Structure formats: C-alpha cells, structure tokens
Amino acid sequence: MVKVESQADALVVTLNRPDIHNAFNEHVIAHLTDIFTNEVPRASSAKCVVLTGTGKSFSAGADLAWMQKMVAYSKAENLHDSHRLFDMFHAIYKYVTRRRRLLASHTTHRYGDCCCCCIVRSCPLPVIGRINGAGLGGGAGLVATCDIAIASHEALFGFTEVQLGLIPAVISPFVVRKIGASAASRYFLTGERFDAATAKSIGIVLNMASANHRHAATHKLISVWFAPLLLVGLVQQVCQTTEELDAAVAGVVQQIAKAGPQAVRLCKTLLHNVRDTLRDLALL
Secondary structure, eight states: OEEEEEETTEEEEEEOOGGGTTOBOHHHHHHHHHIIIIIHHHOTTOSEEEEEESTTEEEOSBOHHHHHHHTTOOHHHHHHHHHHHHHHHHHHHOOOHHHHHHHHTTTTSOOOHHHHHHHHHHSOOOEEEEEOSEEETHHHHHHHHOSEEEEETTOEEEOGGGGGTOOOTTTHHHHHHHHHHHHHHHHHHHOOEEEHHHHHHOOOOOOGGGOOGGGHHHHHHIIIIIHHHHOOOSOSEEESSHHHHHHHHHHHHHHHHHSOHHHHHHHHHHHHHHHHHHHHHHTO
C-alpha cells in the first residue's frame, strides 16, 4: 500500500494504490504514520523525504469503502479513527507546540549544545511533495503538509469533503496554515476543484481594512517587509512533463543534500515559527 525506498540522498515514500487513486484507509494511515514516526528518523543517510503517488493520481483522499464502513461506527470509534488520521498528518508535518515554545524561548540567545541537539533531534527531515496527479480531499491535505510541493501541470486539487456532506476537519490546521483563511474559506465551502497554477498562486492576503488605527503601523510593516514569507501557495512549482517534474524534484533534493543536515532540520522548525508569529501579528 505504501512503498519506501532509498534513492541517493532521499527516502522516497510512494502511495501505491493506483487502482483507487491512492486513496487511504486505516491500513495506509497506520503505515504512513509508522514510516514518518519510526523509519524516517532511522534513515541516517537520507537528507530529505520525497512523498509521491503511483499512477495518474497523487491521492484521492479517504477511501470511500472505508468511509462507508464508518457509518456504522460509534461516536468513540469515529473519534478514534479521526485521531489516527490526524496523527498521520501530524507525523508528516511534525509541528509540535512544545518545540515551538522551545525555539521561541531561545531566539534571542546563542544556541547551547543541549538546546540545539534537543531541537534537532525532534525536528523532521524536509518533505518534498512530488505531486504527480490529482490531490483531492485528504490528498490535498497531504500536499499541505509538505515543505516543498512540486506539481505536474495536470494535477488537480480540491477540498471536496463538503460535496459529500462532510467537513475537512482533520486537515484544516495544515491547510489553513499553508494557504491562509481566505483561500481556505472559498475552497472549503464550495468544494470546487482548482488546477496547479491556482494552487501555486493562492496564499494569504492581509486584510488591511480590518486593522484598527492602533495596529495600522504593524500591519503596514508586515505587508511591506514580511508578505513574501506569508504568501505561500499549496504548491511552489508547476512542471509541464513527467521528466521535468522528476528533474525539478531531483534538483531540490540535490540542493538540500549539499547543506548541513542539522542546519536544514533546524531551519524547518524556524520557518514554521516565523510564519506563525507573523500570522499572529497580522491578526492583532
């Protein structure tokens, strides 16, 4: 259901259910969680992780057959399944509040060996999404967990849960953090699908009109100096052919491999903290 293989400097994780568009059920969820919780930390030679899918789709999200079984579940069983699904996304995204506080408490000090090692140990490898086709529902949520996502121009995205009478509750923290509340509102509420070019362009737009006079200067500072950090799309690059997609992913892997591994891991945590801090300021 999920293949794992080492390729040069990357650990390649491939969703392998092409007959049902790489949809995930409880077994895929458990396998992915185990991979990112246990196998990735032990991959000493890997500099990053590449997450992709087999066939024409990246992932269609939750397996409908699995969802139909959940109709008969009790409330406790549904909550348990939801927690397992969240744990899978969290294992990939690896964003822990404790780590955030730890980094924030040391941003104005020189990193000591103990503090630095603690953060590095708890920080995951960068995850590069090789988005080979459609990412819908939870599949689009997987894209949002990637640090860098490179998509085929044929890729299609959508948070389509509402069209099935559901809500994208589990993936919402990761998606909103990636594309912002404004874009998330549109695509969560409508369930409409969008192409790779749109996925590259959507991001946060600071609502200057909502800022009161007391915080106008803060909002202006953020919009002028820090907007580039906040304007992150669901994907960062769109490729026209499979060959171009593979070359782009390989190029990013090579660049990451040249850098110091501890510095790369620490930078990932730092970027999460900077973006969240700026968003907090923007909402003052």
